[in-house]
Every structure is written in C-alpha cells, then in structure tokens.
Amino acid sequence: AQSVSQHNHHVILSEAASLELGCNYSYGGTVNLFWYVQYPGQHLQLLLKYFSGDPLVKGIKGFEAEFIKSKFSFNLRKPSVQWSDTAEYFCAVNEGSSGQNFVFGPGTRLSVLP
C-alpha cells in the first residue's frame, strides 16, 4: 500500500523567509504527485501537480515542487513566504496510470509571522 510522509508537523517562518516542505512517498510504480493547501476555514485547493516530464513543477501563488524519483520525494518550495501563506499543506500521491489509491500525507501546518 502507498503511504505519504511529511517531514514537519508545524513550521514557523517570518515573512520573506524561504520555505521548503518535505514530502516522501512509498510506491514502486509510476505515480502522480500533488500538493494541496487548506487556508484557515477554507476548503482544499490544488497548488500544483506532477504527472510526467519536467520534474520541476510550478504552481499557483509562486509555489514550486521538485520530483526526485531516486529519493521518492516531492518537496514544496517558495523563495519568499507571505503572511497570507499561513495554512495547512498536504502532499498526496496516486497511481500514475489509473489514478487510483489517492493517499494524503498527514499535513504540515505553516505559520508565517508578519
């Protein structure tokens, strides 16, 4: 069975600091990878996704993620965070061809101090 781990439970940064949230998955086959964000009181939104091709994926709001197949990782990055980035971030993976077995990581709470 697939599983997803996220390195940090809670990350606290000051505005303008750089962000990197770790995500690792366990699955031997082809995968699709996702990052979702959940702002306080709002529903889950898709930040970015990887299916194939360039392992560096750019998403909305200045976020990007890099798929490193050899490390089974899909870390999320942003060069300069803003207070409005305060949210819960979830990494997710599903099987590449079928799209089945969509599994979420435990989430990382990001707090950005003004």
Add this chain to the structure above:
Amino acid sequence: SAVISQKPSRDICQRGTSLTIQCQVDSQVTMMFWYRQQPGQSLTLIATANQGSEATYESGFVIDKFPISRPNLTFSTLTVSNMSPEDSSIYLCSAQGTYNEQFFGPGTRLTVL
C-alpha cells in the same frame, strides 16, 4: 477544474439519527470520492463512488454505516447512519479531474451530540 458544492455546510445532530450529505459537481465526472477529516488532521478516504456501480469502501468503512448513492455523473450523496459522537468530523466530497487530480468541495462539518 471542477467546482463542487456540498449541502449542508454544517449540522448538529442527535445520537442515533442519520444525516445525508449532498455533493454537486458543475461538470460530468466519472469518479467521485468521500473523505473524512478530523480537526487538525489529514484526510481519510471513506469510499469511491462511480456512477452506475456500487461504491467501493476503504478498510474500516462499511456500506451499512455510510451508504452512498451516485445517480448520475454530477451528483452523489453520503449518509452517515445511526450516528454517535465519534462520527463528529468534516466530511468532504471530491471529483477526479482530467489528469487524475482531485477537486474538493467545501466540506460538511458534522457535530453529533
């Protein structure tokens, strides 16, 4: 991307009763999903709802407790039956997009007294 709405947005229910949550998608989708999210925690998949077939339940979830309907390609319902306080949670539906991503509804916050 698909836009998903859910009703009700929240409810407070008595122990032993049942609640049906509705999920509407603004476009036709093959696969819809139901999740549960405890406060401050990640999402747990309850079941996959495909139109024209029985829902597929994940380990720990059964049809008698969480019956699901999928009458067409834009609509699904989840019923939480014979509720207990342990069922208090946020229930989310999602729809699978063209590239196997999922789009989520706003959720239904359920409190069982």
